[in-house]
Amino acid sequence: xxxxxxxxxxxxxxxxxxxxxxxxxxxxxxxxxxxxxxxxxxxxxxxxxxxxxxxxxxxxxxxxxxxxxxxxxxxxxxxxxxxxxxxxxxxxxxxxxxxxxxxxxxxxxxxxxxxxxxxxxxxxxxxxxxxxxxxxxxxxxxxxxxxxxxxxxxxxxxxxxxxxxxxxxxxxxxxxxxxxxxxxxxxxxxxxxxxxxxxxxxxxxxxxxxxxxxxxxxxxxxxxxxxxxxxxxxxxxxxxxxxxxxxxxxxxxxxxxxxxxxxxxxxxxxxxxxxxxxxxxxxxxxxx
Numbered sequence: 001x002x003x004x005x006x007x008x009x010x011x012x013x014x015x016x017x018x019x020x021x022x023x024x025x026x027x028x029x030x031x032x033x034x035x036x037x038x039x040x041x042x043x044x045x046x047x048x049x050x051x052x053x054x055x056x057x058x059x060x061x062x063x064x065x066x067x068x069x070x071x072x073x074x075x076x077x078x079x080x081x082x083x084x085x086x087x088x089x090x091x092x093x094x095x096x097x098x099x100x101x102x103x104x105x106x107x108x109x110x111x112x113x114x115x116x117x118x119x120x121x122x123x124x125x126x127x128x129x130x131x132x133x134x135x136x137x138x139x140x141x142x143x144x145x146x147x148x149x150x151x152x153x154x155x156x157x158x159x160x161x162x163x164x165x166x167x168x169x170x171x172x173x174x175x176x177x178x179x180x181x182x183x184x185x186x187x188x189x190x191x192x193x194x195x196x197x198x199x200x201x202x203x204x205x206x207x208x209x210x211x212x213x214x215x216x217x218x219x220x221x222x223x224x225x226x227x228x229x230x231x232x233x234x235x236x237x238x239x240x241x242x243x244x245x246x247x248x249x250x251x252x253x254x255x256x257x258x259x260x261x262x263x264x265x266x267x268x269x270x271x272x273x274x275x276x277x278x279x280x281x282x283x284x285x286x287x288x
Contacts, residue, residue, distance in 0.1 A: 078286025
């Protein structure tokens with residue numbers, strides 16, 4: 001009996017039982033395994049996958065919904081992967097079309113590499129910005145921080161949620177409430193007893209990823225990054241909106257180096273909601 005084309009195999013919802021298969025797929029395409037991140041995305045969002053009859057996954061992606069779950073304000077698409085041996089056979093296109101059909105007329109966003117961008121443009125996405133990935137071991141400049149920072153406590157969560165929704169322009173409760181368990185570090189910045197920013201650092205195999213990074217201004221963002229770096233002990237990695245030139249210049253002077261650029265794309269909206277001036281980095285490029 002002939003084997004079904006991978007582009008014709010059924011698409012199903014992924015669960016936490018698929019963590020190893022998702023990590024294997026990442027590794028197959030030269031990405032870090034990052035089971036920890038996959039677990040976070042599969043619990044805060046919805047995973048889609050195509051099973052390989054020979055074992056593992058042919059393809060996967062994750063959708064994170066923001067706002068009311070039944071009628072989201074915005075959805076982020078990420079972790080769109082196709083196994084190497086099934087590449088260039090229309091699998092990624094079919095997966096994306098399935099997801100778009102299921103989501104319907106909801107504003108969408110994603111971060112695209114130069115390899116994925118042509119497919120997304122074909123499907124109606126347009127470039128609305130860029131994010132620069134920087135990575136390296138942070139070197140303090142020896143000066144006192146301009147803004148007071150401290151580790152977040154459980155009592156801070158409601159204030160963090162209010163600030164996050166104000167800045168991002170939509171409710172990210174399912175994501176933000178999982179940060180204390182997902183991240184190794186979660187810090188807030190305060191001024192006159194009021195929280196004016198927050199940031200998390202979550203682990204990969206050899207780095208801490210700084211995200212989200214929400215701050216009243218650039219000096220607050222710098223203070224939060226420095227605060228996390230002091231307690232991390234690992235190289236840092238983050239993806240900064242390129243419009244935040246001052247933060248990028250400062251971070252590079254402190255030892256982080258540019259790794260590359262991703263296009264921020266959208267469909268159904270011309271720009272992301274909220275205040276980009278206070279949104280410095282996403283939780284992960286697979287979400288917002």
